[in-house]
Amino acid sequence: MKTILKGFFVVLLSLFVYKYAVLPITIPKLELRNDWSARELEWNSQDIFWFIQVTDLHISKYVHLDIAPSLEQFFSTTLDKIQPAVVLASGDLTDAKDFDGVNSFQVEDEWQTYAQLLHKYNVTKRTVYLDIRGNHDSFDVHHLEHENNLHRSYSAKGTEHPTSYTYTMEHYGTNYSFFALDATMKTGPKKVFNFLGILEDDDFTRLLTQKQELQANKQIFFGHFPSSCILSPPPGFQHLLDGGLVYLSGHLHNLGGLAPQLYTMHRCGTAEFELADFKENRMFRVLAIDNGILTFRDEKLNSWPLVVITNPKSSNFLSPKVEPIQKISQSEEIRILAFSPFGIKSVMVSLDNGVTEEIATNHPNISNLFTLKWSPSRYTDDLRHEIRVDVKDNNGNQQLIRQPFQTKFSKIAPEFSFYARFILMTNFTSLLQILWIASILVSTLPIILARTVPGALRPVFSLTTSDKMAELATFSPFYFLYLSMAVWIGFGPWYVGEILSGHRGIILPWTTIVNGQMLPSFYNYVTSFVHLYFFHTPLFWTLLYKFKWRLEGSRGKFLLAVSNIPVTLVLSSQAVLLVVLYFFPSKLGIFKEICLLIAPMEISMIIAGFVCNGLVSYWINESRK
Incomplete structure (x- = not known):
């Protein structure tokens, strides 16, 4: 009897663990979609744009006083050189804490610093700047119209959009809709009580309606909280992300260095990339959409040259449900974005550890894009191949990038670490x-x-x-x-x-x-x-x-x-x-x-x-x- 009872509990526990712990963090089986239109599968050498995400600025009156000077570099040198079509600032724009970090409240000096930096460097006129609240931006904010809600007065979008909103841009005949998802609590208590986010019924319904209205557009979602930290009504937050190119988040600050890269793919087929903070790590992210395929690179401020390989996309991040990745096997050129305020001296490319490096040349119509003719048909076996890109600028700086790629998609197996899947996919x-x-x-x-x-x-x-x-x-x-x-x-x-x-x-x-x-x-x-x-x-x-x-x-x-x-x-x-x-x-x-x-x-x-x-x-x- 004792053995039977213990066996029953073991089976029950195993089923419970599988349903609530294993299954939710399992990457879905990925296969090519065959319902892309002829236009979506057509390769266009001009069809590329890029944008930036930055998060957790934590401008403070009391600590980390070097944040503001670093932001000046970001808003000036970095944006001047990269010239992104859009900048996403995904929350915690200010720190909102006292000198000892215990008491928490909105500090007007911090918001004024943020607004002055945006104005000083003319940020909102040089690019489309989309910012949103984080949990620190709602410390001790009673409600959206309360006088403590300084986000409404000093942020770039707060006056027009105090909470979630969308922005749509057109690029080469395709509309891209950016969804800013504000899951901060309507009543913002003081610190330690608002670590989680919540989308209430009316907000969730409104976002689902907007998603449905913009379903013909490519959709990019961004917000402060990782999806695992957001409470939402049925059918759940993943249903909102379904069909989107990506969900971009922050909030976790790389967990004190324990999790510097938190990337995963949800069971709906949409990837989620959490970004480390600007506050201490000075991280930001450059993302590119090249012929409908999204690539990215996370980099520290002032790390030049900055390099993003846009084609072929890394096989670690293939998203066949939302991207026409078969275009990789039909493409005619390797494509690399390279940025440096000192100017790019050379972009050298080799494939599969080839001894001979070839020179990628600047695209005739798109600055910062370097291309090299290639034959994807040479790499149509089931193996993963490697592309190696070595970029040097005129100041002697060098960046070497290696990433796997594939041009045959009979087996698509992105690689996401267990800890990233656990942190980002667990409820x-x-x-x-x-x-x-x-x-x-x-x-x-x-x-x-x-x-x-x-x-x-x-x-x-x-x-x-x-x-x-x-x-x-x-x-x-x-x-x-x-x-x-x-x-x-x-x-x-x-x-x-x-x-x-x-x-x-x-x-x-x-x-x-x-x-x-x-x-x-x-x-x-x-x-x-x-x-x-x-x-x-x-x-x-x-x-x-x-x-x-x-x-x-x-x-x-x-x-x-x-x-x-x-x-x-x-x-x-x-x-x-x-x-x-x-x-x-x-x-x-x-x-x-x-x-x-x-x-x-x-x-x-x-x-x-x-x-x-x-x-x-x-x-x-x-x-x-």
Whole structure:
């Protein structure tokens, strides 16, 4: 019976993991589309344009004061040389935090700096500049019309488009629609409460309607939050992206250097490329659409020459559902964009590690585009080939680019790392809810069953352990105190205080209630299940084994001391956690703020834990009588 029960749970867990963890991050099977029109499959040497994405500028009055000078270089030298058709600024335009990173609010000086830079370098007249809010741009913003919403007054598009909008441009007979997706919360609380984005029903419906109206156009989506961090009503955010060339996002700042490249392809066939921040990493992205096929390169500011191979496209990023990639096998030239303020000296190309390099020449009508005649038919086997491009500028700078390509598409297998797929494709809200519910069950179910149905635990635990658990659970003061602690951690409320200026809010594990709204939860869930998994559940088991050892062992002082060590370590580790969070060396300030928010709860749990320890000691003495 015990084996059958365990086998059942293993099968159930396997099915659950596959449905909610494996399947959602699986890359779809990719095949060529055969319904492209003759015009869409026709190669046109003039049909190319390029644009730029930049994200997470975090212009600050207090820290990283070198951001503004770097933006001056970006708005002047970089834009002057690259001359993009469009620039996408995908949120967190300002930092909106105090000098210590703990308090958060809109800082008018930061917005004025942003607006002055746009005006000083005439950015909005030199290119189409599309900006949008990020979560920092909505810190302490009560609603879109509130006076704190400085995005409406100082951004390039905020006055005309305070939230999501579209922009359409025409290029060689094809319309391209850029969808700016604003998923920031309508009520923008202070920091740590708006890590996730949300598209409410009316916004989502409006965007779906616009998508349907512009379905004949090529669609490019951009927003601040990665899709995994956006809550949306059915049929879900991926349905909105379906058919789009790409979704471009930011927000994650390369996870402190742990994830410098976050690229994936959703099951609808649309790719998503998250971009690292400009704030500390000075990253920006150049994207090109060459004959309907999108290519890109992420690069640091002032890294010259900047090179993008537009044909053949890297086989790592082929998107056959939304791009006519068969045009690669019909093309007549290798195409390379190369930029440098010092001028390009040479562009050398070799294929499959060929010893002989050939010179790519400047396109007669398009500056910065270099081409070289080639024969795709020479590479029509099932193997992946490699193109090598070596670009030098007149200042002695050099850039060497290698990327795989293919001209036969019987097997299309883009390569996206597991960590990128997990981070960008996982439904984090559902995952956090599952972990939260499981943590409540793990921490409470054993002791509840031990008290109400003692025999139910014997198939799972040893006879001695289950019997001692049942004996301990019969001691009502300990039983109800332990469960009360779990209920408070699992359901809250933990904190009541100012979350929005002038408004008190309530923090619960599954939501934050402020200004009459229930906001989505992220750190709340994490705090709850981390405590239940790593502190509360271990507290129960250390107390149980203390109870077991003391009753089964001798009454010596040594056993008395040793049995208290695990309990003391569990409770002390909570205090250590608070100290680490408070003094953690981060300019974000987020750890210190989390510490201040959870400190009352954690300190109460430490005190209650020592009370539980005292109650168990009392029950040990009573049980020996």
